[in-house]
Amino acid sequence: MDYSIKIGGExxxxxxxxxxxxxxxxxxxxxxxxxxxxxxxxxxGGHNFYQIRFSDAPVMSSRDKTxxxxxxxxxxxxxxxxxxxxxxxxxxxxxILKQKYSKQxxxxxxxxxxxxxxxxxxxxxxxxxxxxxxxxxxxxxGILFELLKETFSKKGEDIxxxxxxxxxxxYDFAKNNCSRCNFFIKKTNxxxxxxxxxxxxxxxxxxxxxxxxxxAYPMTPSTGIMNYIADKEAExxxxxxxxxxxxxxxxxxxxxxxxxxRSMTGTSGGGFALMIEGLALAGMTETPxxxxxxxxPGPATGFPTRTEQAELQFVLNAxxxxxxxxxxxxxxxxxxxYLTNKAFDxxxxxxxxxxxxxxxxxxxxxxxxxxxxxKRIKYNDYRLRADAFKSLKEYKRHxxxxxxxxxxxxxxxxxxxVVTDSDEHDEEGHIVEDAETRIKMIHKRLxxxxxxxxxxxxxPLFYGNPEPEIVLVGWGSTYGIxxxxxxxxxxxxxxxxxxxxxxxxxxxxEKFDYLKILNNAKISICIENxxxxxxxxxxxTETGFDFKNRINKFDGRPFTLDGLVSDxxxxxxNTNG
Amino acid sequence: xxxxxxxKGQTPTWCMGCGNFGILSAxxxxxxxxxxxxxxxxxxxxxxxxxxxxxxxxxxTFNGLHGRTLPVATGIRLANHxxxxxxxxxxxxxxxxxxxxxxxxxxxxxNVKLFVHxxxxxxxxxxxxxxxxxxxxxxxxxxxxxxxxxxxPIALAIALDCSFVARSFAGDMEHLKGIIKEAINHKGFxxxxxxxxxxxxxxxxxxxxxxxxxxxxxxxxxxxxKSEAFKKAAEWSDKIPxxxxxxxxxxxxxxxxxxxKDTTLVRQVPELSKLQSTIKGFY
Numbered sequence: 001m002d003y004s005i006k007i008g009g010e011x012x013x014x015x016x017x018x019x020x021x022x023x024x025x026x027x028x029x030x031x032x033x034x035x036x037x038x039x040x041x042x043x044x045g046g047h048n049f050y051q052i053r054f055s056d057a058p059v060m061s062s063r064d065k066t067x068x069x070x071x072x073x074x075x076x077x078x079x080x081x082x083x084x085x086x087x088x089x090x091x092x093x094x095x096i097l098k099q100k101y102s103k104q105x106x107x108x109x110x111x112x113x114x115x116x117x118x119x120x121x122x123x124x125x126x127x128x129x130x131x132x133x134x135x136x137x138x139x140x141x142g143i144l145f146e147l148l149k150e151t152f153s154k155k156g157e158d159i160x161x162x163x164x165x166x167x168x169x170x171y172d173f174a175k176n177n178c179s180r181c182n183f184f185i186k187k188t189n190x191x192x193x194x195x196x197x198x199x200x201x202x203x204x205x206x207x208x209x210x211x212x213x214x215x216a217y218p219m220t221p222s223t224g225i226m227n228y229i230a231d232k233e234a235e236x237x238x239x240x241x242x243x244x245x246x247x248x249x250x251x252x253x254x255x256x257x258x259x260x261x262r263s264m265t266g267t268s269g270g271g272f273a274l275m276i277e278g279l280a281l282a283g284m285t286e287t288p289x290x291x292x293x294x295x296x297p298g299p300a301t302g303f304p305t306r307t308e309q310a311e312l313q314f315v316l317n318a319x320x321x322x323x324x325x326x327x328x329x330x331x332x333x334x335x336x337x338y339l340t341n342k343a344f345d346x347x348x349x350x351x352x353x354x355x356x357x358x359x360x361x362x363x364x365x366x367x368x369x370x371x372x373x374x375k376r377i378k379y380n381d382y383r384l385r386a387d388a389f390k391s392l393k394e395y396k397r398h399x400x401x402x403x404x405x406x407x408x409x410x411x412x413x414x415x416x417x418v419v420t421d422s423d424e425h426d427e428e429g430h431i432v433e434d435a436e437t438r439i440k441m442i443h444k445r446l447x448x449x450x451x452x453x454x455x456x457x458x459x460p461l462f463y464g465n466p467e468p469e470i471v472l473v474g475w476g477s478t479y480g481i482x483x484x485x486x487x488x489x490x491x492x493x494x495x496x497x498x499x500x501x502x503x504x505x506x507x508x509x510e511k512f513d514y515l516k517i518l519n520n521a522k523i524s525i526c527i528e529n530x531x532x533x534x535x536x537x538x539x540x541t542e543t544g545f546d547f548k549n550r551i552n553k554f555d556g557r558p559f560t561l562d563g564l565v566s567d568x569x570x571x572x573x574n575t576n577g
Numbered sequence: 578x579x580x581x582x583x584x585k586g587q588t589p590t591w592c593m594g595c596g597n598f599g600i601l602s603a604x605x606x607x608x609x610x611x612x613x614x615x616x617x618x619x620x621x622x623x624x625x626x627x628x629x630x631x632x633x634x635x636x637x638t639f640n641g642l643h644g645r646t647l648p649v650a651t652g653i654r655l656a657n658h659x660x661x662x663x664x665x666x667x668x669x670x671x672x673x674x675x676x677x678x679x680x681x682x683x684x685x686x687x688n689v690k691l692f693v694h695x696x697x698x699x700x701x702x703x704x705x706x707x708x709x710x711x712x713x714x715x716x717x718x719x720x721x722x723x724x725x726x727x728x729x730p731i732a733l734a735i736a737l738d739c740s741f742v743a744r745s746f747a748g749d750m751e752h753l754k755g756i757i758k759e760a761i762n763h764k765g766f767x768x769x770x771x772x773x774x775x776x777x778x779x780x781x782x783x784x785x786x787x788x789x790x791x792x793x794x795x796x797x798x799x800x801x802x803k804s805e806a807f808k809k810a811a812e813w814s815d816k817i818p819x820x821x822x823x824x825x826x827x828x829x830x831x832x833x834x835x836x837x838k839d840t841t842l843v844r845q846v847p848e849l850s851k852l853q854s855t856i857k858g859f860y
Contacts, residue, residue, distance in 0.1 A: 028860060194859035204855065210847030213656055232855065237836040237845055239655050244681040248648040251641065255621070255652020258639050259660070260843035263652070281642055374852055385843075410843055411637035411653075412660045415616045419631075421640040422624075430587055430632050431640070 001186045002055040005133060006066045006083070008076025012044040014126040015072065019050030021130050021147060023195055026054040027368045028143045030190030034059040034480070035366040036558065041220075041304040047075045056186045060332065060367060060480025064562040067183075068136060070129055072096060089180065091132060093125070107178055114169040119162025127163045131170030136181045141171055193368035198358055198477075201333035202292055203228035205340025206264050207236055208377045211290070213256035213263040215241040215249045220304050221363040222266035222294040246271035250278030254287045258420065260383055260410035262344055266292035269311045270301065276318045279353055283323030285420040286351040286398070286406065286445060290343050295359040297556045306556030307360035309476055310530040312538065315355055316504060322442070324450050326354040327504035330362065331461075331479025334369050335501050341377050342502075346456055348382045350449050351408060357503075359529070361558040362477035382408065389414040396427040400440060404448025454505040459512035464496030470572060471521040473547070475500040475535045478527055481559045488565050493572070500535070506542035518545050523575050525549040525568065529558065549575065579614050581605055586633045596747035596773030596784075597626055600694055601633055603753035611758060618661035621650040623675065625667035625701045627694035644674025647682040650689045657843045658688070658831040661761065668695040672708040672728050683737040683766055688829045690760050690767045693730065694747075696775035697782050704778035714781055730770050732810040735803065735823045740765025742806070742823040746791050747773040748784050752819060759821060765829055772817070787817070794820030801825060 005022065009015045019035060027033045031054040040046035051066075053059050065085045071077045071092045084090055084105060093111040094100045100108060109132050111125035118124070127148070134141060148163045174181070196204075203225045206214070216226045230240040239256075243249035246267050253263040267275060272293055282289050293315060297308035315327055326346050330336035340356055347354035384392070389409045395416035399406045406427075411418040419429030424441060426432045461479075464486045470493055474482045479499050486497045498514050500507070509515050518524050526536040526547040531554040536547045551567050553559055584605040591597045620631040624643035631638040641649045646664045654662040671679055671693050682689065698716075699705040705718040708728040715722050734742045741763040745753040753771065760767040772791065774784045798820070799805060806823035831837060 024860075192860050194856065196859050200859070207855070208849060208852055210849065212842050212845065212847065213652065215652070234835055235851060235855075236848060237842070239834060239836050239842060241651075241655065243648065244677055247645065248651075248678055248681070251645045251648035252652035252655075254641070255639065255649035255654075256656035256842075257652070258649070259619075259653040259656035261656045262847075263656075277642055278645070281645075285639070285641075372856055374849075374856075377849070377852075379847065379849065411619050412616060412657060415614070417616055417635060417637050418619075419638040421632075421638070422642055423640065429638065431629065 001184055002053070002057070002059065003067045003183065004063050004065060005052045005068045005070070006049055006080055007070045007072075008047065008049040008080055009072025010045045011039060011042060011048050013072045015048050015050050018070070018126050018129055019052060021144070022133060023052050023366055024147055025134065025143050026052070027195040028147070028192040029139065030188040030192055031055060031368070032058045032193065033195060033366065033368045034061060036062045036361065037364045038557070039305050047073070047079065049076065049080065056188045061484045061561045062558075064560050068133060070133070074099070087180070087182065089136065089178065091129070091174070104180065107174070109170065109173055109177070111170070114173060115166050118165035118169045121162055124162055124166040127166040128170035131167035132174035135171035135174030136178050137183050137185055138175065139185060141167060194371055195366050195368050196333045197364055197366045198330070198333050198336050198362035199224035199364070200228055201336035202340050202356055202358065205337040206290070206344070207232055207238070208337070208374070209341045209344035210262050210379055211238065211264050211344065212261035213239050213241075213253060214265065215243045215252040216266045217243050217246045217249050217271055219268045219271045220294070221296060221360040222268055222292055224363065225266045225292055246274035247278065250275040250289065250291070251281070253289050254278060254282055254285070257287050257289055258285070258411070260385070262288070262348065264290040264292065266294065268294045268296050269298050269314060272311070272315070272318070280319035280321055280323075281422050282353040283319060283321060283325070283445070284422050287420070288347040288351050288353070290340070290347055290354050290356065292356045292358065294363055295357065297554070303556040305360065307477070307558050308529055308554065308556060309359055309478075310534065310554070312357065312503075312534040315357055316538065323445055324350065324352050324453055325504065326352065326453060327357055328355065329357045329476035329501055329503050331476060331499055331501050333362070333365070333367050334372065335479075336362070337372055338376060339501060345378045345380065346453065349380070350405060350453055352449070352453070357476065359477050361529070384409040385413050389416065392416060397429045398425060398441070398444070399427045400444055403452065404444045406444070450505060454508060457502045457505055457507045459507045460498045460500040460514050462496060462498055462512070462514065462517065464490060465494040466496075467520070468494050468496035468517065469522045470495040471498055471518055471524040472496070472568065473498045473518070473524060473526045473539070474528070475503055478529060478559060481561055481564055482527055484561050485565050485568055488561070489568060503535075503538070506538065515543055515545060523549055523572060525551055525571055527551045527559070527564070529553050579609055579612055581609055583615060584608060584635050586635050589633045590629070591626055592777050594776040595626070596696060596775065597630070597694060599747035599750055600692070600753065600771055600773060601630065603750045604757055605634065606750075607754045607757040607761070610754070611761060613661065618663060619653055620663045620665060621646050621653065622665045623667070623670040625670045627665050627667040627670065630665045630694075644670055645678065646670065647675060647678040647689070647691065651682060651685065651687050654687055654689050654831070655834070655842065657841050658837055659841045662689045664689055664691045666691065666693050667700070668693060668697060668709045669699045669707045672730055676708070680737060683734060683739045683768070685830045686740055686766050686827050688765060688831055690769070692757070692760075692769045692771060694773045695730070695770050696773045696779055698775050698779040700775050700778055711781065729810060729813070730768070731822055732807060734768045735806045735810055738825065738827065739768055739823065740825055740827050741767035741821070743768070743821045744770045744772065744819050746787055746819050747771055748787060749791070749819070752793065756821070763824065765825070765827055772819075790815060790817045791819050792816055794818045794822070
C-alpha cells in the first residue's frame with residue numbers, strides 16, 4: 001500500500017493544520033510518512049498545497065499521482081484534478097466552492113455544515129475534513145481523538161469536545177457516502193514513528209550540540225530554526241537574539257563564540273551575501289561558528305518560498321582570502337540532525353566556520369524515523385576554561401602548534417589574555433606586517449588543519465546494485481527521490497546511487513573508492529536542483545571526473561519521483577541508442 | 578594592586594601628537610583608578626586608527642571588522658555578562674559604516690561601553706570626509722567641500738533614549754578620565770563621543786580650535802532632563818559642551834534574559850538530559 005493525499009487551497013484556509021494532523025495520525029499508526037508543501041510568498045490567498053504520502057514501507061519522496069485530493073478553492077481543482085489517479089477521489093464542500101460537481105470522482109462533504117452542527121464553530125470544518133479522510137480509509141479514530149485532546153486541551157473542554165464531534169461527523173459521513181472508497185490498508189506492527197522536518201532536525205541538532213547562542217535575521221527558509229530554538233530558549237538556557245541585519249547576526253555569533261559558547265546563525269543566500277565579511281573574519285580569527293544556509297532560488301530575492309540547490313559554488317567560494325571551511329548538505333532530516341552535531345564538533349575542534357547547506361524542500365519536508373539515537377551525539381568541550389586555563393604558565397591565543405590548532409582560552413577565566421585580530425597577527429594575536437609570520441600563520445590556519453579536517457569527512461552513501469551500469473549521483477535534499485528512483489528502476493536495470501552529504505572538504509577515495517564505481521558504470525548521471533550543475537563542477541574540480549549526463553531542474557520546484565524516473569529513463573534510452 | 582605598568586602594550590604607530598595618545602593615557606589611568614585588571618575586561622574594536630587601540634594596551638581583545646564593533650561586543654557581553662565589555666571605534670567606523678548597529682545597540686540597551694574617537698575625518702584611508710566632518714570642509718574627495726549635514730551623534734543618541742551619553746576631549750585628560758570612569762560605572766549602554774584632533778588630515782578641528790570652544794558642563798546641569806539634553810546636544814559653534822549630557826536608568830538587556838538570570842552563559846554546562854523528552858514531542 002502506498003497512498004498520497006493532497007490538500008489544496010488558499011493560504012489562511014488551514015491547509016497546513018489538516019496536513020500536519022493527518023501526517024501525525026499516520027505516523028502514530030506506525031506508517032511511514034513523507035510530506036511536502038508548496039506555498040506562495042504571501043500571508044493570505046494564493047494557491048498552496050500540502051502533500052502526504054504514507055505507506056507500510058519506507059517513503060522518502062512525493063509521487064505525482066494523488067489518491068485523495070481535498071480542495072478548498074477552484075484553483076486547487078484546476079491545478080490538481082489531472083493528478084488524481086484512476087480510482088482516486090476528490091473531496092470538497094459545495095458550500096465552500098459554491099459549485100457542485102457530478103463526475104464520479106467527486107465527493108461533496110459538507111465540511112462547514114457538519115462543523116456547525118457538531119461544534120457550533122465553522123472553523124472546525126478542517127477537523128471534519130480530517131475525520132472524513134480517516135473515514136475513507138476506515139482507519140479508526142482513536143489516535144486522532146488523542147491528538148485533538150493534546151492539541152486543544154489548553155483551549156478548554158468545549159473546544160476538545162467540538163473537535164472530537166466534528167471529526168466523528170466527517171468520519172461517518174465519508175464512510176457512509178463514499179461508495180467508491182475501496183482502499184486497502186495493510187496494518188503494520190511498527191511502533192509509532194517520530195515525524196520531523198529538516199528545519200526541526202537542524203534546530204534539534206544544534207540544541208543537542210550545546211548551542212548556547214543563536215542570532216539571525218529572519219529569512220525563508222531558515223527562520224524556522226530560530227523559531228524552534230527560541231521556543232526551547234527557557235528550557236535549555238539558550239540566548240536567541242534577532243539581529244538588525246545579517247551582518248550583525250554573524251558578528252554577534254562570533255562575539256559569543258570568542259567569549260566561550262557554541263554559537264550559530266542561519267540565513268538564506270541573500271542574507272548570506274551580507275554575512276560574507278563576517279565569514280572571512282571567522283576564518284582569520286579562527287573563531288568557530290555554525291551557519292545554517294537555506295537555499296532558495298535567486299538571484300536577488302528570486303522565488304522566496306521555493307526551492308533550489310544553487311548556492312553550492314557560492315558557499316564554496318564565499319569570502320576573500322584562503323581559509324578552511326566545512327560544508328555539510330544533509331539529505332534527510334535524520335542526517336540533518338547528526339550532521340548539525342558533527343558541524344558543531346568539527347567547527348569547535350578546528351576553530352573554523354561550518355555550514356549546514358540545506359534548501360527549502362528539505363526544510364519543510366517531514367519524514368518518519370525511529371527515534372534519534374542520542375548516544376551518537378558527540379559533545380566535547382574544546383575550550384580552555386577555569387583551572388585548566390589558569391594552570392598554564394604561558395598562553396598565546398594563536399600559538400604555532402604541530403596540529404595547527406591553537407589553544408582557545410575563555411577570556412576572563414585566567415590572567416592570560418585572549419587576543420585576536422582581523423588583521424594578520426602574531427601568536428599573541430597582535431597586528432603584524434612581516435612576511436615570515438604571515439607564511440607561518442597560513443601554514444597553521446590552512447595547510448596543517450585541512451588534512452586533519454579531511455580525515456573527518458565520511459564518504460558518499462552507496463545504495464543499490466553493487467556493480468551498477470547506471471549510477472545516479474546527487475547531494476543534499478535529492479537523497480530520497482534518487483533513492484526511490486533507484487528502487488523503481490532496479491527491477492530491470494543494474495542501477496545504484498551515490499549520495500554526498502559531507503561535501504567539503506570533498507571526501508577522499510581512501511575510505512571508499514567511489515571513483516571506481518563512476519568509472520566502471522556505463523552511464524553516470526548527476527542530478528541537481530539547479531541550472532548549471534554546480535555539484536558536477538565540484539566533482540570535476542576535486543576528482544577530474546566529468547559527468548557526460550546531467551539532469552537539472554530549476555523551476556523552483558523539487559523533483560518528483562515519477563518525473564525523475566521518467567527523466568532518467570529518457571537519458572538511459574538516449575545514451576544506449 | 579594594578580598599576581599603569583600592567584597596561585603597557587605595543588608601541589603605538591599613531592602620528593606624533595595624535596589625539597589618540599590622550600585617549601590611551603586617560604583610559605589606562607581610569608582603569609588603574611577603578612582597580613580593574615587587564616584580564617577582567619574585553620575590548621572590541623573595528624578598523625581605523627582607533628581600531629588599533631587595544632593592541633597598545635593589555636587586555637582581552639577582539640579586533641574585528643570596520644563598523645562591526647558593536648555586534649561583536651553584544652555577542653561577547655551576552656555570552657558573558659559578568660565581563661566588562663568595551664567597544665572602541667572611530668567616527669567613520671561607528672557613525673558611518675556601523676550606523677545601523679549603533680542604533681540597535683542603543684535600543685537593546687546592552688551594557689557595553691562605547692568610546693568613539695571622533696576626529697571628524699578618515700585617518701587610516703588618508704583624509705576623506707567622515708559623517709561628523711563639518712559642512713564645507715574640503716578634502717581630496719570633497720573638492721567642493723562637504724555637502725552633507727554634520728552628524729550629531731549626541732542628539733541621535735538622546736533621541737534613541739540612550740542610557741548614558743557623554744562627550745569629552747582628548748586634550749583634557751583629567752576630564753576624559755573622569756568621563757570614562759563614569760561611563761564604566763553606569764549600568765546601561767554608554768556612548769562617549771571623544772573629540773580627538775587628527776594632526777595630519779583635519780586642519781580645521783585642531784587642538785587650538787577645540788580648546789577655544791570646549792567648556793565643562795555646569796555642575797548644576799540636570800542630565801536626566803531630556804529636553805535640556807537636546808539643547809546641550811545642539812551646541813556646536815563658539816561653545817561646545819563636554820561632560821555627561823544625558824543619562825537614564827533603563828533596564829539593561831542582560832537583566833531581561835531568563836537564560837542568564839542565575840549564571841552567565843559561559844559558566845553553563847549544556848543540559849542535554851532533557852533531549853529525550855524534547856524528541857518525544859515529535860510523536
